[in-house]
Amino acid sequence: VQLQAYGGGLVQPGGSLRLSCAASERTFSLNALGWFRQSPGKEREFVAAIRWNGGSTYYEDSVKGRFTISLDKAKNTVALQMNSLKPEDTAAYYCAVGSRTILSMIRNSAGYNYWGQGTQVTVSS
Numbered sequence: 001v002q003l004q005a006y007g008g009g010l011v012q013p014g015g016s017l018r019l020s021c022a023a024s025e026r027t028f029s030l031n032a033l034g035w036f037r038q039s040p041g042k043e044r045e046f047v048a049a050i051r052w053n054g055g056s057t058y059y060e061d062s063v064k065g066r067f068t069i070s071l072d073k074a075k076n077t078v079a080l081q082m083n084s085l086k087p088e089d090t091a092a093y094y095c096a097v098g099s100r101t102i103l104s105m106i107r108n109s110a111g112y113n114y115w116g117q118g119t120q121v122t123v124s125s
Helices: none
Strands: 003-006 009-011 017-023 032-038 045-051 057-059 067-072 077-082 091-098 119-123
Touching: 003 091, 017 032, 017 091, 017 119, 032 067, 032 077, 045 067, 045 077, 057 067
Parallel strands: 009 119
Antiparallel strands: 003 017, 017 077, 032 045, 032 091, 045 057, 067 077, 091 119
16 A cells, blocks of 8 residues: 655644545555654654544544544545644654554554655644
């Protein structure tokens, strides 16, 4: 599976950005699609995930109510709408796909077997 993420940039605190990630693989290979982020000197952390079948969503506590993950099945694309951005949201954001992601691993990077390149999000005035 090839993943292409785009949409990062520089935004002021309180602003919004929309990240998108297109998967090349056909839908039967996709089980869970997720977003993770990593800041310099920190480990990669879970942000949000969505099930291909059923559409169940999962969020890291600090982004609940501000970020929304969604699917466009016709385009094999997962998007992350980020509102009310804060400086602490600054990071490289990575999309990921898991072909056999079980529920207990959906917030764990080890539960995903395909990764896109990062797209930088910088929140600063």
